Amino acid sequence: MPPAAIVSTKPVGALYYRHRLPVRTMHWINVVALTILLMSGLNIFDAHSALYWGKSSYTGAGPIFAIGARMDTGGNAHGVTRVFGHEFDTTGILGVSTDRDGDAMGRSFPWWATIPDNRWLSMARSWHFFFAWVLVLNGLAYIVWSIASRHLARDLAPDRNDLRSIGQSIRDHLRFRHPTGEAAKRYNVLQKLTYLGVIFVLVPLVILMGLALSPWADTVWPGWVDVFGGRQSARTIHFISAWLLVGFVLIHIFEVIISGPWNHLRSMITGRYRVKR
Amino acid sequence: MKTINPQRRLFFGAFAAFGALTLAGCERLSRTDWFPKILGAGETASEGAAHLLTSRKAMAQEFTVNELSPDFRSNGTAQPASDAYRALMANGFADYRLEIGGLVERPATLSLAELKALPSRTQITRHDCVEGWSAIGKWKGAKLSALLEAVRPRPEARYVVFYCADPMAEDGTDLYYESIDFEDAFHPQTILAYELNDAALPVKNGAPVRLRVERQLGYKHAKYVMRLEVVSDFAHIAGGKGGYWEDNGYQWFAGI
Numbered sequence: 422m423p424p425a426a427i428v429s430t431k432p433v434g435a436l437y438y439r440h441r442l443p444v445r446t447m448h449w450i451n452v453v454a455l456t457i458l459l460m461s462g463l464n465i466f467d468a469h470s471a472l473y474w475g476k477s478s479y480t481g482a483g484p485i486f487a488i489g490a491r492m493d494t495g496g497n498a499h500g501v502t503r504v505f506g507h508e509f510d511t512t513g514i515l516g517v518s519t520d521r522d523g524d525a526m527g528r529s530f531p532w533w534a535t536i537p538d539n540r541w542l543s544m545a546r547s548w549h550f551f552f553a554w555v556l557v558l559n560g561l562a563y564i565v566w567s568i569a570s571r572h573l574a575r576d577l578a579p580d581r582n583d584l585r586s587i588g589q590s591i592r593d594h595l596r597f598r599h600p601t602g603e604a605a606k607r608y609n610v611l612q613k614l615t616y617l618g619v620i621f622v623l624v625p626l627v628i629l630m631g632l633a634l635s636p637w638a639d640t641v642w643p644g645w646v647d648v649f650g651g652r653q654s655a656r657t658i659h660f661i662s663a664w665l666l667v668g669f670v671l672i673h674i675f676e677v678i679i680s681g682p683w684n685h686l687r688s689m690i691t692g693r694y695r696v697k698r
Numbered sequence: 699m700k701t702i703n704p705q706r707r708l709f710f711g712a713f714a715a716f717g718a719l720t721l722a723g724c725e726r727l728s729r730t731d732w733f734p735k736i737l738g739a740g741e742t743a744s745e746g747a748a749h750l751l752t753s754r755k756a757m758a759q760e761f762t763v764n765e766l767s768p769d770f771r772s773n774g775t776a777q778p779a780s781d782a783y784r785a786l787m788a789n790g791f792a793d794y795r796l797e798i799g800g801l802v803e804r805p806a807t808l809s810l811a812e813l814k815a816l817p818s819r820t821q822i823t824r825h826d827c828v829e830g831w832s833a834i835g836k837w838k839g840a841k842l843s844a845l846l847e848a849v850r851p852r853p854e855a856r857y858v859v860f861y862c863a864d865p866m867a868e869d870g871t872d873l874y875y876e877s878i879d880f881e882d883a884f885h886p887q888t889i890l891a892y893e894l895n896d897a898a899l900p901v902k903n904g905a906p907v908r909l910r911v912e913r914q915l916g917y918k919h920a921k922y923v924m925r926l927e928v929v930s931d932f933a934h935i936a937g938g939k940g941g942y943w944e945d946n947g948y949q950w951f952a953g954i
Contacts (some may be wrong), residue, residue, distance in 0.1 A: 457724070469830035477824060478831040479767035533721070537728045542828065543947035544728050550954065551740030636826045637748040637913045637953025640756035652824060652832050682709040 437606055439694035444572065447563045448689055454555040455666065457536060457548055462663060464535040464545035467528060472660055476651030485657065490516045490527040498525050553631060560624060576608060577617055583610035599680040601697045619669055623662055630659035738949075745951040754881050758912035761822040767833040770825075770894055772902035775874065778864035778922050786863075791906040796890075800859075800927035803850035810892065810906055816840040816848075819889050827916040828948065836896065837910050839889030846883060846928070854930045857940070858883045860909055863922035866942055876920040877932050877940040877950070878911055887912040890923065915952035917943045 440448075471484035478484070487503045488511070500516025502509045513519075518531035521538075532538040536548050567573040590610045593599070600609060608616070632638045633646045633655035649655045677685045681695075688694035727733040777783075786794050791810055799805035820838040842858070862874040882888055891910045892899050899905045904921025911918050918941070932938065937945025944950045 456720070460724075465830070469827070471831075476761065476765055476832070477767055477834045479769065479771060479833045480765075481768050536721070536724050538721070538725055541728070543943075543949075544734065546828075546949070547734055547737040547741065548724070548728075550744055551737040554740045554743050634826075634830075635744075635748075635954040636758060636824075636915060637752065640752050640758055640913055643757055643759040646759070652826065656830060678706055678709060682706060686709075 434695045434697045436693040437696045438692050439606065439688045440692045441570070441572070442692065443563075443566050443570070445689055445692060447559050447566075450555065450559045454552045454559065455670070457552045458556060459663060459667065460534060460536040461545045461548035461552070462660075463530040464537065464540070465542060465549060466660065467530065467535070467540055468542045470529040472657040473653040474650060474657060475653050476647065478653050488515045488529045498527065500527075553628070556624070557628060560620075560628075564620075577613055577620075579610050579613045583613060586610055594676075597679050605694075605696045615669065619666070623665055623669070627659060627662040627666065630655045630662060634659065734947075741949045741951065741954070744954045745949075748951070748953045755886060756913070758823055758887055761824065761834050763822065763836070765834050766822065766836060766895060770835045770903055771831070771833050772900075773827060773829075773916065775864040775866075775921065776902045778862075780863060780865055780870060783863045783922065787901065787905070794906050796907060796923065796926070798845065798849050798926040798928070800929050801852040801855040802846075802928050803852065804848070806849050808845075813840050813845075813890065813907065814892060817844040819886065820893075821887055821889070821910075821912070823887070823910070823912050825916055825919070828943075828952065835894055837889065837891040838893035838896075839891030839907070839910060841886070842888045842890055842909075843884045843886070845890070845926075849928070851880075851928050855928045856880060857929050857932055859927040859929055859932055859935060859940075860920040860923050861925040861927065862920050863924050872936075872942070874920060874922070874942045875936060876909065876918055876942070877929075877935075878909075878914075878918065882911050882913070885911070885913070913953055917941070917948065918952045 469478075470489065471478070471487040473480070473482075473484050475482070484503070485505055489501050489503070491499050491501050493499055498512075498517045499510055500512040500514065500518065502511040502515045514531060515529060516527065517525055518528055520526050520532055528535075528540065535545070537544050564573075567577070587610055593609075594611055599605070630649065633649060633652060639646055639652070646652050646655055649658060684695050777787075794810050796808045796810075796813055797805075798808070817840070818838055819841055820836065822834060822836045825833050825835060846858070857877045857879050859877045860875060862876075864874045866872040866874055878888070887910065889910045890907050891904075892907050894900060894903050899908060904919075904923075907923045908921040909919050909923055929935075932940045936942075939945045940950045941948075
């Protein structure tokens, strides 16, 4: 269906066809894939709950990040998270959390944050690798479609006016002011730059660092993993970039909520967005 | 207390309910017979892509002595709990015999000295455990290709099965085993290692002989190898999935 402004009978504003079907479909596939990838990834992490910098885990230096559990003298279990040698008591969330029945147990991440909800490495890997393919194929389809349909050139590439308005856009975002009228039909410059960064930097990085963990993929060009500091560094970058994606999603959902959640939700389901005058 | 706008509250509620339902669904699906088979398509695709993108002889990365892990970590069995193994250990594996049979023209039995007389390879490689950690070690061992060429596999042979000395069940049964295909069996870096870091292979790392199959994760690298069987398929062996961990839900292709 071609983009077209549809005049609504309501006086609040016109419905505008904002998101085309491929964008909507691929957006929701990403929602499912990224959620499952994150949660199954947190289960996989639990099999060895430490991160290192370098080619191996055993170099003489310890981990740079670790989640563990420790008993105090009173026999109570404490979740302990260590970051660059600094220890934090993270009981309840990291290291020690309660299971469905309220009993304390040693887990890197709580049951509600992982797929499956119990420690089950082989099943978590099955979920993770299936949805890794979903993410990769969906991403490739998106890039091909975005170029062919000019979505990339028309909707995502910032033009000169966009770049000049970065300062204004930052001020608007900080004041939670959202564009109305004609401007609400397009992505704003911060939105464009963020989407481009996620599509062309963050998601490719998280995929590449996942591939770097595969001993077979390493043989494609022996030593390529060292470009990123080695396999254990790649595992650390995989973990950090996954959390950066979580950060992106949180800000994305925050922006949706403060600028009319149902309007946005409808436009990502039916394509139609109500433009406020 | 500041009240949340009802529209937003509804949005949060819908979001949380949707999330909880999805999670409960994932839990149920993990426990069905059919859904894990669908998920398995991901790993099958990975195996296909791995073979498509690399040559049969693509080499695993090798490292320098400066990068060796100070102590090569032991994982899984640290000492097989069997009388037969303890007896072998007691006299320094002098009575150890490696058997190789199955679909071969010339089945053989080799002492450790005979195994060491075969063409060997020394390599410093990274061991990647399925759990996520890596360790770097220097391995020396007999090339599996040399051993296979000596026993002459029959034309229908496709896999090599490794039977180990370590029981995985408390009652001394369920011996560890693994299998690899002929592409890996004849790969230049696939060796039956008897040395680690210039010393005899320690018991905790699989003495007297363990497999090194460098393009795959640690569980494929069978320790305490006692017998090799060349087969055309492994469906009739133990759980039928080609290895101890494979029978427990892990993938036979451990290249990812």
